[in-house]
Amino acid sequence: MTEPAAKAVEVVELGKNYGPVTALKSVSFSIESGRYYALLGPSGGGKTTLLRLIGGFLRPSAGRIFLHGHDVSHLPPNRRPTSMVFQNYALFPHMTVERNVAYGLKLLRVPASDIRDRVDRMLAMVGLVGYNRRMPHELSGGQQQRVQLARSLVLERDILLLDEPLASLDAKLRKDMCLELKRIQEKVGITFIHVTHNQEEALTVADRIAIIADGELVEEGSARDVYETPNKRFTAEFIGDNNVLEGTVSDVSATGATLDIGFAKIEVPAPAASISTGERAAFSIRSELLRIAGRDEDIGASWQVVPARYVEDVYLGLTVSHLVQLPDGTEVVARVMSDSGDNGRFEPGDDVAVGWPANRARLHVA
Amino acid sequence: MTDRGRDIPAPPARWKRLVGEDGIQKWVFYIPVVFFILFFAAPMALTVVWSVFERTQFWMEPGFTLFAYENFFTSARAENYVLSMLHAAAAVVISFVIGFPIAVFIRRRVTRAAQHRVILLFILPFMISELVRVFAMRPVLGRNGVVNSVLMELGILSEPITVILYSPLGVIIGDVMSFLPFMIFAGFLALEAVQNYIFEVCDDLGTGRVRLFADIVLPLAAPGIFAGSVFIFVNSMGVALVPTLLGGPGAVNAGLIANQAIVALDFPLAMAISTIMIFTLVLLLYIGHRLFDLTKILEPIS
Numbered sequence: 269m270t271e272p273a274a275k276a277v278e279v280v281e282l283g284k285n286y287g288p289v290t291a292l293k294s295v296s297f298s299i300e301s302g303r304y305y306a307l308l309g310p311s312g313g314g315k316t317t318l319l320r321l322i323g324g325f326l327r328p329s330a331g332r333i334f335l336h337g338h339d340v341s342h343l344p345p346n347r348r349p350t351s352m353v354f355q356n357y358a359l360f361p362h363m364t365v366e367r368n369v370a371y372g373l374k375l376l377r378v379p380a381s382d383i384r385d386r387v388d389r390m391l392a393m394v395g396l397v398g399y400n401r402r403m404p405h406e407l408s409g410g411q412q413q414r415v416q417l418a419r420s421l422v423l424e425r426d427i428l429l430l431d432e433p434l435a436s437l438d439a440k441l442r443k444d445m446c447l448e449l450k451r452i453q454e455k456v457g458i459t460f461i462h463v464t465h466n467q468e469e470a471l472t473v474a475d476r477i478a479i480i481a482d483g484e485l486v487e488e489g490s491a492r493d494v495y496e497t498p499n500k501r502f503t504a505e506f507i508g509d510n511n512v513l514e515g516t517v518s519d520v521s522a523t524g525a526t527l528d529i530g531f532a533k534i535e536v537p538a539p540a541a542s543i544s545t546g547e548r549a550a551f552s553i554r555s556e557l558l559r560i561a562g563r564d565e566d567i568g569a570s571w572q573v574v575p576a577r578y579v580e581d582v583y584l585g586l587t588v589s590h591l592v593q594l595p596d597g598t599e600v601v602a603r604v605m606s607d608s609g610d611n612g613r614f615e616p617g618d619d620v621a622v623g624w625p626a627n628r629a630r631l632h633v634a
Numbered sequence: 635m636t637d638r639g640r641d642i643p644a645p646p647a648r649w650k651r652l653v654g655e656d657g658i659q660k661w662v663f664y665i666p667v668v669f670f671i672l673f674f675a676a677p678m679a680l681t682v683v684w685s686v687f688e689r690t691q692f693w694m695e696p697g698f699t700l701f702a703y704e705n706f707f708t709s710a711r712a713e714n715y716v717l718s719m720l721h722a723a724a725a726v727v728i729s730f731v732i733g734f735p736i737a738v739f740i741r742r743r744v745t746r747a748a749q750h751r752v753i754l755l756f757i758l759p760f761m762i763s764e765l766v767r768v769f770a771m772r773p774v775l776g777r778n779g780v781v782n783s784v785l786m787e788l789g790i791l792s793e794p795i796t797v798i799l800y801s802p803l804g805v806i807i808g809d810v811m812s813f814l815p816f817m818i819f820a821g822f823l824a825l826e827a828v829q830n831y832i833f834e835v836c837d838d839l840g841t842g843r844v845r846l847f848a849d850i851v852l853p854l855a856a857p858g859i860f861a862g863s864v865f866i867f868v869n870s871m872g873v874a875l876v877p878t879l880l881g882g883p884g885a886v887n888a889g890l891i892a893n894q895a896i897v898a899l900d901f902p903l904a905m906a907i908s909t910i911m912i913f914t915l916v917l918l919l920y921i922g923h924r925l926f927d928l929t930k931i932l933e934p935i936s
């Protein structure tokens with residue numbers, strides 16, 4: 269465990285109970301050094317608990333935590349190579365921006381001239397040049413979070429923990445701050461672990477994403493994999509706008525499987541997990557891959573096509589969602605760019621066909 | 635609003651002029667001002683005015699004389715008054731030393747749900763009449779009192795200590811016992827406003843206990859400590875009951891000096907003493923302001 273190439277974070281069968289409440293069941297995963305890692309999941313899933321365990325603010329009920337190969341399970345937060353950025357209200361309200369950032373260094377007895385240099389460099393890094401003498405209540409929410417970031421980064425610890433750092437910012441600012449965070453992480457090159465329940469935020473900042481729900485790690489992978497080829501049905505339902513249909517496996521071949529969904533048999537590429545005939549399973553397909561056409565139109569050779577009835581369209585700004593109903597009553601959504609000519613072709617009640625590229629569907633064992 | 639207004643008959647013109655369209659709301663704002671004038675500014679102004687009136691046999695009559703002040707400053711009263719200030723200051727310091735750690739303990743070590751219940755416990759003594767509460771100190775602090783008998787039983791003392799009752803020390807002990815909860819409340823309320831995150835950041839940075847107290851807790855609780863201190867100081871100076879019951883012969887505080895003047899039917903003197911108390915407090919607040927910049931301390935912490 270102590271070889272030099274050790275992972276920045278390695279968590280082994282980590283569990284946490286709050287009295288009778290199990291917040292984290294038994295989670296194992298690792299994060300490579302220098303990654304921007306997001307913990308994404310629904311509210312109450314245990315993300316904060318996991319982050320606080322890594323940071324040392326909570327004691328694990330079970331399992332161990334290794335940071336750079338060292339078991340830190342018993343160490344307090346300041347003795348770990350981590351630093352935490354909190355959601356909100358975490359600046360010292362009676363200190364100026366400068367003193368807030370400098371305070372940690374002062375505790376480490378860094379010489380005053382060094383402190384000034386490092387504080388100024390950090391404030392420049394987070395884009396707050398000239399804010400040295402401001403008090404926290406004279407800053408906007410976004411600026412306060414930047415100060416918190418500077419206060420953590422100035423310590424030069426190897427792992428930065430961020431618990432919903434952007435949750436109290438408005439949508440526009442959140443987007444800007446996401447890009448800013450990513451830029452800063454690339455510049456300092458340390459490991460960032462960022463907790464959020466906002467998938468857009470996670471996809472923007474992170475190299476890798478772990479989906480945390482119900483106290484368990486559902487799935488872990490690169491941002492692109494998690495979005496485009498989720499293994500778990502939960503991930504497909506949580507990230508992006510996916511259509512999920514259930515059925516029974518009727519045939520398994522070397523390259524894929526056939527799923528009987530009642531009114532049609534669907535070809536799906538080979539799943540990650542091994543499956544057998546007769547099993548219940550589901551497949552998912554992203555709504556932006558679906559295309560709606562007339563019944564007798566030819567959508568494409570390698571496309572999977574099923575009959576449907578057109579229900580309605582919903583304008584969402586960038587995209588328009590077209591709702592269609594399959595023969596068994598389930599509704600699926602096809603998303604089309606608003607400026608595409610495919611909008612407005614059908615009236616509610618029209619008989620249509622809906623199709624998708626057969627190789628883009630993913631099979632999920634239920 | 636306009637829709638409903640149509641069915642309601644218009645109010646009489648004069649009423650309308652007085653109250654106006656949004657008149658009620660406008661006047662409501664002035665109620666605190668009226669209160670302030672009626673119950674705060676006016677009595678204080680009268681106190682100052684009456685202190686220079688001529689004394690008559692049973693009351694006083696309009697006039698201008700500084701006789702009451704002369705009387706105050708040339709008698710033992712002035713000296714007693716200064717002593718009373720020192721005793722009050724001692725009570726404040728002791729209350730801080732005992733009370734503030736209790737407030738910190740409740741905020742930091744008691745679970746959130748239980749905090750207010752614990753704070754309520756400190757209110758319970760206020761349910762008992764102050765007279766009874768202070769009087770009950772006598773059998774505790776006396777020559778054969780609880781403190782002495784326990785210490786002698788334990789062999790820590792061979793002779794009973796007598797300076798803790800019917801003495802200035804007895805008064806200070808009584809003041810601390812009576813007013814300590816104010817320091818606990820005020821300190822706790824100030825600390826309650828401090829987000830838990832702040833303490834977690836300190837854990838993260840590795841702020842030791844001493845630095846946490848000096849750099850974070852004390853400055854953030856300063857407004858509360860200040861409010862509690864002023865309250866204890868004013869009460870220690872002004873509540874006559876404590877020196878009366880625990881002070882023994884000759885023990886007085888500012889409140890008792892004024893009381894004695896009233897009993898002697900020397901109302902201008904009583905008013906002069908009160909006026910001096912008002913100015914003492916204003917002066918102390920001013921000095922405090924110059925030293926610590928109170929507006930900064932009391933500035934809302936966001």
Ligand SMILES: Nc1ncnc2c1ncn2[C@@H]1O[C@H](COP(=O)(O)OP(=O)(O)OP(=O)(O)O)[C@@H](O)[C@H]1O
Binds near residue numbers: 289315464
């Ligand atoms: N101090 C606590 N005492 C008892 N239960 C707790 C405590 N903190 C969290 N929990 C429970 O543990 C579970 C996980 O909580 P956690 O805060 O880790 O969720 P989260 O994923 O961060 O959610 P959110 O996105 O809402 O912040 C929840 O069911 C929560 O109710």
Ligand SMILES: [Mg+2]
Binds near residue numbers: 316317432
């Ligand atoms: Mg959380």
